[in-house]
Amino acid sequence: MNSTKTASQRPDSEAGSRNLVAIRPFFIVKDLQASITWYIERFGFQLDFQGPDGDVYYGQVSRDGVAIMLKTILPDVLPCPNHTRHEWARWDAYIYTLDPDTLFDEFRRRGVSFVKELSFIDDGLWGFEVTDADGYVLAFFRTRKEQGPRSIAG
Numbered sequence: 433m434n435s436t437k438t439a440s441q442r443p444d445s446e447a448g449s450r451n452l453v454a455i456r457p458f459f460i461v462k463d464l465q466a467s468i469t470w471y472i473e474r475f476g477f478q479l480d481f482q483g484p485d486g487d488v489y490y491g492q493v494s495r496d497g498v499a500i501m502l503k504t505i506l507p508d509v510l511p512c513p514n515h516t517r518h519e520w521a522r523w524d525a526y527i528y529t530l531d532p533d534t535l536f537d538e539f540r541r542r543g544v545s546f547v548k549e550l551s552f553i554d555d556g557l558w559g560f561e562v563t564d565a566d567g568y569v570l571a572f573f574r575t576r577k578e579q580g581p582r583s584i585a586g
Contacts, residue, residue, distance in 0.1 A: 456492070457525045458501040460511050461566045467502050468493060470565035474544050498527055511566035522547070523561070524568040532559040532572055552578060 461467040464482070471477040471493040480499065482491030490503040515522040529535055536550040539562065547561040547569055559573025 454497070454499070456499045456501050458503060459524070459564075459566065459568050460509060461502045461504055462511055463565075464489060464491060464502055464504045467565045471500065471502075474539070474542050475562075475564075476538065476542065500525065511568065513563075513567045513569060515569055516567065522569045523571045525570045527570055527572045529559065529572050529574055532574055535572055536560050552576075 459467075468479055468482070468491055472479060475495065477493040477495040477500075480492040480494050482488050489505075490501065492499050492501050494500070514524050533550060536559075539546075539560075544562050547563055550560045551558075553559050553561060553571060553573060556575050556577065557571075557573040558576040559571060561569055561571045563569055
């Protein structure tokens, strides 16, 4: 198989043998409950689980099939978002969305602070960037040719 081919260019016979379904980033956070609350109140996620019982130190939040794992380690093990190590590598998670315009409006109503407002955040990527309670940068985007706002052409 040619590694330069995209998923849409590969033979259909490969689709029946796929076994991978999703990936979930696992962010180290300073305060688990504060981080969970941030994802619920600011980003509209829901709490899927947290545990273990009696000593809760990890959990999962999700929305629309996208999930993020959160974990506290020790008081001296702090979050380490990419941009704190390499300014040019600011994104900790890419989240592909079908309608970034609507999501941007929702997040604005929820009082989210934006790292980068709705625009072309990179070549061909229409969307926006936000930070969570621990400084992780999440990019919500879709691929799009440069056109006027509110056009969802891909």
